Amino acid sequence: MEDSLMCVISFNSNATLIKVNSTTIFAELKMIVAENFRESYESLLISYSIEKFPNVSFELSKDEDILNMIDYHRSMGLNTVTMTVTKRDEGPTHAIGTETELSVPNVSTQSSEHIEEPYERITIEESERIPNDNPQGEHVWMMNDVVSDSSRIPAWWHEAITGKGQQFESAKEVRMALIYYSIAKKFAFNYVNNEPKRIRASCMFRKETKCPWLLFASPLRNVSTFAIKKFVPQHTCGQHNSTAGHFRASRRWIASMLQSVMKRRPYITPTDIRKELHSQYGLRVNYSKAWRAKETAKDQIFGCARHSYDLLSWYQMKVMETNPGSVFTIEQEDTRFKRLFVSYGACIQGFLKGCRPLLFLDGTFLKDRYKGILLGATAYDGNQGIFPLAFSVCDQENEANWSWFIQGLRYILYNRTEPYNPPHPLVILSDADKGIKQSLKNIFPDAYHSRCVLHLVENYKLKLREMGFASSAAQRISKLLEFAAYKYTEREFKAVLHQIRMTDQRAYQVALSYGPSNWANSVFPGIRYGHITSNVAESFNSWIRVARTLPICDMMDHIRVQIMERMNTRRVMATNWNSYLCPEAEKILQENVTKGSTLEVSHSTAEIFEVSSQKSVQVDLDHKTCTCRAWDILRIPCKHACAAINFMHREMCTSFAIGS
Structure with missing residues (x-):
C-alpha cells in the first residue's frame, strides 16, 4: 500500500494541499509551507490533530514525527490529515547598526566534515542592507545578495x-x-x-x-x-x-x-x-x-544489485548452516531467479510454541533496481508485538505466487515430526483476494480466512460512490459497516445492519454480498482474538521499509538482523516480567477485574452465574463463555467473567486467563 498522505494545511484564513510520504523531510515540508503562505521559515510551527483526541495537537518538529503521523493514519485507514500552522512568538528585534544572522535550513546531512551545525550561518553587515517596511524592523537582502549567494556551498x-x-x-x-x-x-x-x-x-x-x-x-x-x-x-x-x-x-x-x-x-x-x-x-x-x-x-x-542475485545460493547455504531448522527455498526458471521462500528456524519455533494460531498475509513492493514483490506472513506474539514468520520474494502478486507461498507455510507448520496442533483452528487474515482465497481453500481447507475490515470498508465506500451515492453519504454508511464488524453479538450486529437498510436498501444488499461470516466478529466461525484488520502485516511492511530498498541478499540479511535484535530485546524484557501473563494481557485482565468489581453476581449452578450490569448476561465458567461474547472472541475473561470468578475466588482470574 502506498504510504502517502494528503495534508490539508491551514494558516489563518488560508489553506493549501501538500502530499507527504515516508521519504518527506520535515525541513523540506516546512520550507514549502513557508513559501506557500509567504511567511518566515523560522517563525512557523506545524501541528496536526486526530479524531481520537480532538483536543490534543501533535507538533511536527523532526522527520520521525512525520513517519509516526503516516504510520498512525495508515493503520487507521485514513488518507488525509489536517494540519495547522501558527507563528511562534517573535524574539527581540535587531537594532540598527548591529550584525544580523540569517539561517538557511539544512535538509540533509552534509557530506563535508567541515560542517557540523544543522544550519549554515550567514553573517550580513547592516550597512549592506536596506530596512523593510514591516514594523518588526526586519531587513531584506539586496539583489546582489541573491545573485551571488554562496552560503550553501561548504567553505x-x-x-x-x-x-x-x-x-x-x-x-x-x-x-x-x-x-x-x-x-x-x-x-x-x-x-x-x-x-x-x-x-x-x-x-x-x-x-x-x-x-x-x-x-x-x-x-x-x-x-x-x-x-x-x-x-x-x-x-x-x-x-x-x-x-x-x-x-x-x-x-x-x-x-x-x-x-x-x-x-x-x-x-x-x-x-x-x-x-x-x-x-x-x-x-x-x-x-x-x-x-x-x-x-x-x-x-x-551495497554492491551490484544483479550480482546480489548470484549470491543467493551462497546465502542459502549460510542460512542453513547457521540457523538450524530454517526453511530456505529458491526456485529458478531457465537458470534465472523466479522466486524464493524464507522462514528462519527461530521464527518457526517461536510461532509454534508462543503465538496464537493467527496469521496475517500481505504483499509490499520492493524498491531496488529490479523491483518485485515481497509476500509476508506475520503473527502476534504473546505481548501483541509483531512476530514475522515467513516471507517470499517474487515478481508480482498473483494466484500462482500466493499459492506457492502458502504451500511453504503449510510445509513449515504441518510437514514436521511433531505436527502443529493449535488449541483452535488456524485463522488467516488478508487485505484482498489476489489469489489468496482460492489458494487457502486448496492448501488450508481446515483454516478460516478473514478479510481485513479496513480494506473491505474502503472498497465498500468506493462501490457506493460508483452507485451514485454522495461522498458524505458513502462515508457515513461505510462507518456503519465498520461499526457493525466490531460488534460481539449477532443481535447488535443486525441492529447496525438494520440502520444501513433503513438508510438505503441497495447499500444493505452490497454489505450482505461481502459475506459477513468473513469479516464480522459476531458471525465469524473461527477465533480471531479480537483482530479484524491486517494492520500488523502493514506494520511489518513499514518495519522493513529500509530493507526493501536494498539488493536482495542485503535485504534478507537486513531483515534477519532486525528479527534477531527484536527477539533479543523481547527476551531481555521477558526476564523482568513477574506475572503469569504477558503485560498487555495482564493489563486487559486487570481492567476487567476493576470493571467487574461493581457488578452484581447471582449463582445459578455450580459453574453458571448471572451477572447484572446494564443488562444481565450469563457466564459459564466450565465452558469459558459469556453471552456478551467478549470472552469468546478475545479469549481473555471479560468483566462479567471476572465478576463471577471473583465471586467464587479472587485468585482464579489468572488461572482462567492462562487456560484461554
Missing part, C-alpha cells in the same frame, strides 16, 4: 584548488577537486587534455574572451602523486552565474556526495535528491541524472 569547496604545487593522490582526485572548485566559484571549464598522466583545463570561454584561467597537473617525477604545475586563477570572461559549472556535476560525483546520506536513508527518491542538492548546494540536476547517481551510490555501498 572547503572554495579551497579544493589552492594553487601551484598542490598535490593529489591520483588524477581522479584532481578531477573531483576541479568539480568542487568550479561549482563554488561559479564558472565553467573544459578539459584540453584529460589523460591518465596529464590534465589540462581552461575556462570554457577561453577562445571567445581570451580568459586566462588555466590549470595543468601531472605526476611528480618517479612517483604517482599528481601535482599542479601551472595555475592561473584569474577570470576575465565575465560569464559567472549561479548555474555555471553545474553540468560538471556528473553522476559519479553526485554519487560520492550521496554515499553518507544513503547509508542512513537508502529509501531516498531521485526527486528528493534533486530537491536536496538544490536546497543544500544550489545545484540543479535533472531527474535522470539523480536516478543514475542514486543507483551508482547504492552499488558503491
